[in-house]
Amino acid sequence: MSATLLSVENVYAGYDKADVLQDVSLAVAAGSITCILGSNGSGKSTLIRAILGLTKPRRGRVLFDGADLVGMPTHRIVGTGIAxxxxxxxxxxKLSVLxxxxxxxxxEGDQGKIARRIEQVFGIFPRLAERSAQLAGTMSGGEQAMLSIGRGMMGEPKLLLIDEPSLGLSPRLVKENFAVIRRINELGITVLLVEQNVHQTLAIAHHGYVLSQGRVVASGTARELAENAEVRAAYFG
Amino acid sequence: MTLGLLSQYVFNGLMLGMIYAMVAVGFTLFFGVLDVIKFSHGDVLMVGAFTGLATYLGLQALGVDSPLVQLLVMTVVAALAMGLLGALIAKYLVLPLRLAPPLNTLLITLMLGSVLREAVRLFYPQGSNPKPFPRLLPADFVSFGAFTLRADSMILLLAGLAAIVAVHLLITRTKLGLAIRAVAQDAETARIMGINFEFIVLLTFAIGSGMAALGGLMNGLYYNEINFGMGLLLGVIGFSAAVIGGLGNIYGAILGGFLFSALQSIGAVALPALFPGTSTAYKDVFAFAVVIIFMAWRPTGLIAEKKSERV
Structure with a gap:
């Protein structure tokens, strides 16, 4: 497999004094879709927050493209190429779709690039083009999901973090969303996908980790995880 | 009442409404981005007016005596100085308390207001006395029968309008304005978009405080007098105007400012007419009483912000 784009090394993070994440380490290969599976409260969202600097890790390193992100303010972390x-x-x-x-x-300072990317997003989600002047809050949940995905692509990131894309969506929309995530990945964007929806996630991911109570309890290729007893235990045990 | 007197009331009302709106816009901007009430806002206006006056005296001492130059320099110095003061207040008093209960911010800015007020009273030469503010605008006027249009009032009104329109355009048409609106709606997601949250907060406080300085100068130029306590009532009125309009909404703040001055004018005209012998000085009592009744009837203000949208 290709080089590691993001590596989380021995990270401890949490709120107040309690650590939600304990000694979490994982690697995301450039060009891959890597998934984090885990049930509610397993620390998935805290992991995303720790990478983005919204919750400062107390210990450990988050290396992205060679730079340590720990301690950087969120806007600078985003500037390194993470969306x-x-x-x-x-x-x-209360802002329009556009x-x-x-x-x-x-x-991004280049208006031409922004315009091209908007066209690209409108190509993937024609519905957004129709509604470009509409206030986002007045759209349906499915349309808002499209907008959120489109917005995530607008920065043309090297790494896209996706937190629970299937939450609150109908099965049909979930399926469409996962197809879009695969399409984004095929455009060359590395994806770190956090999900509860095991089957759909493993169907598109290359590699995955299972979090349980703030620790990595299993990892491997998507196929290995699909057959892994720990995964079942984390969800059904 | 004669037409001349009526037009005077209308003009005066518009002028006051403009000043109130300029103060209210600050309150509503601060509440928008940070959900805080900054009670030192009126006193920042007062310090802005005194900064303008001190600049004027400095220019006089330097021998600069063109009123236009004096006015421009005063405006720029006062607005920039208060913008800086606003940003400093945000950085060192408001932002550090972001995770503390809102009451603490309220208390600390209330205290700061007193500090600013007392500092001007004690340290400005004879600061406890009202200070004459220079008449720098042309005193020409044109009369249409009973109706008199004064050039200085017109200039002030237009300048106030220009300032409000400029802030409006900044908020609705520029990239920075988009960032301010994003932070106001959802600060955390705004950060995820790559927006420098702290910078946007400081910028917003600078804009609001610069507006307050302009309001202070307008007040000085209109009444030709300023004093160290002028920010107290203007702050309370500006805050009321922002709340009447619906805190967080700029149009609401502007509307609230003019509504409040309209109430004062009505109070000044109607009370003596209805109850002979009543002084026009009851106009503030009347206006605030109406505000109290209004808030009981419509607690979220004229342009209500839906709570569910402010996650």
Whole structure:
């Protein structure tokens, strides 16, 4: 496999004094879709927050493209080439679809590039093109999910963090979303996907980790994980 | 009432409304990005007016006596100085308390307001006395029968309008404005977009405080007098105007400012007419009483912000 783009090394992170993540280490290969599986409260979202600097890791390193992200403010971490599609989509409800997309490319100064990327997103989600002037908060959940994904692509990141894309969506939309994630990956964007939806996730991921109570309890290729007893234990045990 | 007197009331009301709106815009901007009430805002306005006055005296001493140059330099110095003061207040008093209960921010900015007020009173030469503010605008006027248009009032009104329109354009048409709106709606997601949260907060406080300085100068140029306590009532009125309009909404703040001055004007005209012998000085009592009744009827203000949208 190709070089490691992101490596999380022995990270401890949490809120107040309790650590949610304990000694978490993982690697994301450039060009891959790597998934983090785990049930509610396993620390998946904290891991995303720790990578983005929203929750400062107390110990450990987060190496991205050779630089240690720990201690950097979030906007600088984003500037190194990381984007995030946050849990619950988090579109800006009182901004238009177009403005939401523009914010996804906030650190891009070249208007021509921004315009091209908007066209690219509209190509993937024609629905967004139809609604470009509409306020994001007035759209359906499925449309907001499209917008959130499109916004995440706008910065043309090297690494895209996707937090629970299937949350609150109908099975049909979940399926469409996963197809889009695969398509994004094929454009050359490395994806770190955090999910509860085991089957769909393992169907598109190359590599995965299982988190349980803030620790990595299993890792391997998607196929290995699909057959792994620990995975079943983490979900059904 | 004669037409001349009526037009005077309308003009005066518009002028005050403009000043109130400029103060209210600050309150609503601060609340928008950080969900805080900064009670030192009125006193920042007062310090802005005194900064303008001190600049004027400095220019006089330097021998600069063109009113236009004096006015421009005063405006720029006062707005920049208060912008800087606002950013410093945000950085060292408001942001560090972001995770503390909102009451602490309220208390600390209330204290800061007193400090600013007392500092001007004690350290500005004879600061406890009202200071004459120079008449720098042309005193020309044109009369249409009973109706008199004064050039200085017109200039002030237009300048106030220009300042409000400029802030509006900054917020709605620029990339920085988009960032301010994003931070106001969802600070954490704004950070994930790569927005420098702290910079945007400081910038917003600078803009609001610069507006307050302009409001202070307008007040000085209109009444030709300023004093160390002027920020107290203007702060309370600006805050009321922002709340009437619906905190967090810029249009609401502007609307609230003019509404409050309209209430004062109505109070000044209607009370003596309805109850002969009542002084027009009851206009503030009338205006605030109406505000209290209004808030009981419509607690979220004129342009309500839906709570669910402010996750």
């Amino acid at each position: 995030c599609i946050p849990e619950g989509r988090k579109v800006f409800p 403005e939401n997309l523009q914010l996804g490319a906030y650190q």
